[in-house]
Amino acid sequence: MPNFEFGPASQADAVAIKHLLAQADLPSEDFAAHLTHFRLAKNDGELAGVIGLEPFGEAGLLRSLVAAPAYRGQGLGQALVEQVTGYARSLGVRELYLLTTTAADFFPRLGFRVIDRASVPPAIQTTAEFASICPSTAVCMSKRIV
Numbered sequence: 001m002p003n004f005e006f007g008p009a010s011q012a013d014a015v016a017i018k019h020l021l022a023q024a025d026l027p028s029e030d031f032a033a034h035l036t037h038f039r040l041a042k043n044d045g046e047l048a049g050v051i052g053l054e055p056f057g058e059a060g061l062l063r064s065l066v067a068a069p070a071y072r073g074q075g076l077g078q079a080l081v082e083q084v085t086g087y088a089r090s091l092g093v094r095e096l097y098l099l100t101t102t103a104a105d106f107f108p109r110l111g112f113r114v115i116d117r118a119s120v121p122p123a124i125q126t127t128a129e130f131a132s133i134c135p136s137t138a139v140c141m142s143k144r145i146v
Contacts, residue, residue, distance in 0.1 A: 002043040002071060006083045009038035009050070016047040017064075024066040025102075027133045031064055038064070039083045041076055051080040053088055056123035060093035063129055065103070077103075081110050085145050094146045097124050099138040112141040 021028040034054050041049040049067040053060050067076040097120050117140045
């Protein structure tokens, strides 16, 4: 069983993060602009998983959740969501939003519910993720975290 170490991403992690996102067919166009709000899981120094946050006051956009293929099915996705949720709370975020084309069955197990895209706060609707990167067919979800 891996012994995951969790922590913030740094510029030194950017290439590995981009590679991991590409492996999972997740968008990587603008993640570097938000790198300070990304959280990582490493196992023996190897990048095992990543998750990102774009905070906007009391609202936050959850993005880029991925576990490396060797670490899937081991609870890492849930652990990463818990890590970023704690971080989001520390910033004053009260509600998390996300878009997904591949994990609509995963997030409800963590308390997320499907919502209409139009109900998302305007600050999040204008992010690159919402405006152009994720397709309009992506499932929109939210979760209150306070």
